[in-house]
Amino acid sequence: MTFILPPVITDLVLARNRLCDHYRSAALEFTLDGNLIGDIGEAVAAELFGLKLSPRNGTGIDGHxxxxxxVQVKATGTNRGPAFRMVDTRADHLLFLVFDLENLxxxxxxxxxxxxxxxxxxxxxxxxxxxxxxxxxRVDALVAEAQRLGRHSPGKQSLLKA
Structure with missing residues (x-):
């Protein structure tokens, strides 16, 4: 499932892309991975799937x-897979989002x-x-449709491509 980034996040990514263009000769990438991309992932997942996000508490659960x-949300702006750490609590469900920052x-x-x-x-x-x-x-291909979180249908314009 692909989606379009919401305008407020698009503004941030466009500013990042301008930095990349300006410093292209220095090969600086200005990667947004880390806490910022993780927070963006949680915000986008909340909008896409109607999650109620939890306060940050390090439990391994980002929302419900x-x-x-x-639900645990993992996100990246690179071609690397999600990173996990040892936590006491695991979520029932996992969402892994990959952002194509060049194409928003x-x-x-x-x-x-x-x-x-x-x-x-x-x-x-x-x-x-x-x-x-x-x-x-590979693991996603094994998930039954009934096990997936369904697309949230908010009253406002959806972020998902039609």
Whole structure:
């Protein structure tokens, strides 16, 4: 599923793109990955899927779906897969969004239970571990439609492409 970024985020990304153009000869990328891209991912996921976001508390749960499922949101602006850390609480559901910052679009790469993705990781580790983009696409292909979060239909214009 692809979507168009909302205007307020588009403004931020366009400013980032102007920086990249201005400093192209220095090969600076001004990557937005990290907390900023993560926050953008949560905001976009909330709009796309009607999530009620939770206050930041480090539990591994970013919000709750309209049906009550706890949700973890991962996002990137690069071709790397999502990074996970050891947390005490895992979410029922995982959303992984990839942003194409050059074209002001995004794609939901994974929309399904978090457990099958976590099973791809070692049982214990220190720091962060990444699941590859290819692994995420393979696991997403195994998710039954009934397990996916449905598209939110807000009263205002949707972010999703028609």
């Amino acid at each position: 779906a309209p049906d009550g499922r706890s 679009k995004g794609e939901v790469i994974y929309n399904g239970p978090e457990e099958p993705v976590i099973k791809l990781l070692p049982t214990e580790w220190v720091g962060q571990k990444t699941v590859s983009m290819a692994q995420m696409r």
